[in-house]
Amino acid sequence: MFYSILFPERERQERPLAKDVPDCFRDLNLDQIFMPLLERKKRFNLDGLFCTSLRDPVVIRYRQDVMRELENEDLFALVSHFSETVFDLGVKLETLYRLLGSDKSYDNNYLTRGRMLYCAELYCKEVSALSEGLNGLELKSSGLRAFSGYLNEYRRSDFFVKLEEDISRLRERLATVSYNMLINNGTIRVRKYEGQADLSVQVIEMFEKFRRDGVKDYHKKLSNEPVADHVEAAVLNMVAKYHKDIFADLEKFCESRLRFQDATITRFAADVQFYIAWLDYIRSLRGKGLRFNYPGLSENAERIYNYQGFDLALALKTQGVVVTNDFVLDAPERIIVVTGPNQGGKTTFARAFGQLHWLMSLGLCVPGSKSLLYLFDNILTHFGREEDLSTLNGKLQDDLVRLRELLDNATERSVIVVNEIFSSTTLSDALTLGERMMDAFAELGAPAVVVTFLDELANRGKETVSMMSTVKEEDPSQRTYKIIRKPPDGLAYAMHIAGRHGLTYEQLSRRLKA
Numbered sequence: 001m002f003y004s005i006l007f008p009e010r011e012r013q014e015r016p017l018a019k020d021v022p023d024c025f026r027d028l029n030l031d032q033i034f035m036p037l038l039e040r041k042k043r044f045n046l047d048g049l050f051c052t053s054l055r056d057p058v059v060i061r062y063r064q065d066v067m068r069e070l071e072n073e074d075l076f077a078l079v080s081h082f083s084e085t086v087f088d089l090g091v092k093l094e095t096l097y098r099l100l101g102s103d104k105s106y107d108n109n110y111l112t113r114g115r116m117l118y119c120a121e122l123y124c125k126e127v128s129a130l131s132e133g134l135n136g137l138e139l140k141s142s143g144l145r146a147f148s149g150y151l152n153e154y155r156r157s158d159f160f161v162k163l164e165e166d167i168s169r170l171r172e173r174l175a176t177v178s179y180n181m182l183i184n185n186g187t188i189r190v191r192k193y194e195g196q197a198d199l200s201v202q203v204i205e206m207f208e209k210f211r212r213d214g215v216k217d218y219h220k221k222l223s224n225e226p227v228a229d230h231v232e233a234a235v236l237n238m239v240a241k242y243h244k245d246i247f248a249d250l251e252k253f254c255e256s257r258l259r260f261q262d263a264t265i266t267r268f269a270a271d272v273q274f275y276i277a278w279l280d281y282i283r284s285l286r287g288k289g290l291r292f293n294y295p296g297l298s299e300n301a302e303r304i305y306n307y308q309g310f311d312l313a314l315a316l317k318t319q320g321v322v323v324t325n326d327f328v329l330d331a332p333e334r335i336i337v338v339t340g341p342n343q344g345g346k347t348t349f350a351r352a353f354g355q356l357h358w359l360m361s362l363g364l365c366v367p368g369s370k371s372l373l374y375l376f377d378n379i380l381t382h383f384g385r386e387e388d389l390s391t392l393n394g395k396l397q398d399d400l401v402r403l404r405e406l407l408d409n410a411t412e413r414s415v416i417v418v419n420e421i422f423s424s425t426t427l428s429d430a431l432t433l434g435e436r437m438m439d440a441f442a443e444l445g446a447p448a449v450v451v452t453f454l455d456e457l458a459n460r461g462k463e464t465v466s467m468m469s470t471v472k473e474e475d476p477s478q479r480t481y482k483i484i485r486k487p488p489d490g491l492a493y494a495m496h497i498a499g500r501h502g503l504t505y506e507q508l509s510r511r512l513k514a
Contacts, residue, residue, distance in 0.1 A: 006274060007062070024379040028355050038050065045270075074137070075144075100258065173246045304328075307326045307368055349469070384419065403437060470486070
């Protein structure tokens with residue numbers, strides 16, 4: 001039995017979503033990724049879905065299968081049109097329900113009832129069109145197959161069949177309504193139609209002989225929405241006096257069919273925007289040649305990897321101009337230590353590691369050509385902060401306090417990203433503190449990325465993998481932004497920079513002798 005396109009079971013759908021932005025969003029730039037998307041789709045209220053990570057592999061794979069199938073352009077267009085139309089229809093109906101419940105004739109009148117009839121007619125049309133469209137496709141995901149089956153069953157239900165019949169019958173009766181409307185000096189009179197000639201036809205025929213081809217069209221397209229509701233409502237009230245039984249039918253229809261929308265179908269129209277929004281959001285990056293994939297799920301972190309991954313926030317900012325990188329961790333490897341020159345892409349690499357895992361946990365496709373990522377319980381980050389004078393703590397103390405909080409909250413199922421801490425103390429103290437941190441991470445056993453200026457941490461035990469941001473061989477001052485497995489060689493880079501500025505031991509010695 002289908003209930004939700006986001007969750008295979010009703011019980012999971014009804015659990016509350018996160019109300020607050022997770023702490024890791026700021027450090028990983030996930031807020032920069034999601035903010036434009038959520039603003040664009042604000043009316044669908046998707047914030048909670050993007051802020052709530054999943055830990056159940058069944059739910060994640062359920063979402064992956066739905067999104068993978070929606071990459072079919074024909075299916076995407078079909079579902080996207082239905083979602084937008086039915087969701088907006090639901091918003092309009094809420095206004096109509098309020099008006100129809102009013103005891104004021106200005107609100108509750110035949111114009112409002114006619115609009116409800118139109119909405120019911122459009123709803124039936126959209127449901128039938130989507131059902132037939134889905135039946136014409138070979139669906140593979142369990143979510144979309146179940147929804148298609150639900151739609152077919154709903155269309156055969158007595159409720160829907162009777163609804164369509166009532167709408168059709170009422171439309172046919174309303175089509176027979178004819179009347180004369182006399183307008184004179186701002187006064188409108190309505191009279192019963194008694195076979196009078198349609199003068200508009202005669203007027204058009206009279207001026208037909210003056211028609212010329214190829215002249216400028218001065219017709220002005222007007223909005224479909226009335227601009228004088230009270231006038232139209234008053235006219236309909238007068239017309240109803242001559243067709244009391246037909247308008248009584250319209251009134252009866254609105255009373256008996258007031259809440260005609262199916263809750264499961266309207267929920268689908270809103271929830272499917274989670275997939276549509278993401279696929280539409282990354283479309284331009286794919287057009288630039290960047291790849292996205294549906295990652296495998298690792299429940300024990302024995303092996304995790306990503307090929308051709310990238311920082312999605314940076315890619316969106318640069319319109320797809322990014323350098324892609326890989327990482328692989330095979331047990332007992334758990335910790336990637338990234339060293340290398342400043343501005344070489346180390347922090348970007350660390351952010352991408354965290355982003356990949358969060359996006360995976362939502363059931364979305366992620367940057368890269370192929371991935372196997374860890375099913376985590378939480379993503380914990382520690383990035384450098386400006387010193388907060390209100391706390392009366394120095395930067396080193398702040399680093400240590402925050403690191404202690406991170407370790408207190410971490411489990412072996414966490415994902416940890418630490419970026420350039422202990423930079424405010426001496427090298428020897430930073431190394432001592434860094435080694436203790438690495439030992440704590442190794443004992444914990446959680447996958448982690450540590451960006452550091454301390455080369456010594458890159459060789460701290462069998463759990464550690466050394467990766468380094470590289471530079472061009474012919475000019476080490478030029479960054480490549482490629483992060484590769486490599487022992488740290490910061491000294492060689494520093495010597496090159498010192499040489500360029502005449503600061504090596506030999507250069508200084510010669511200068512002093514001279």
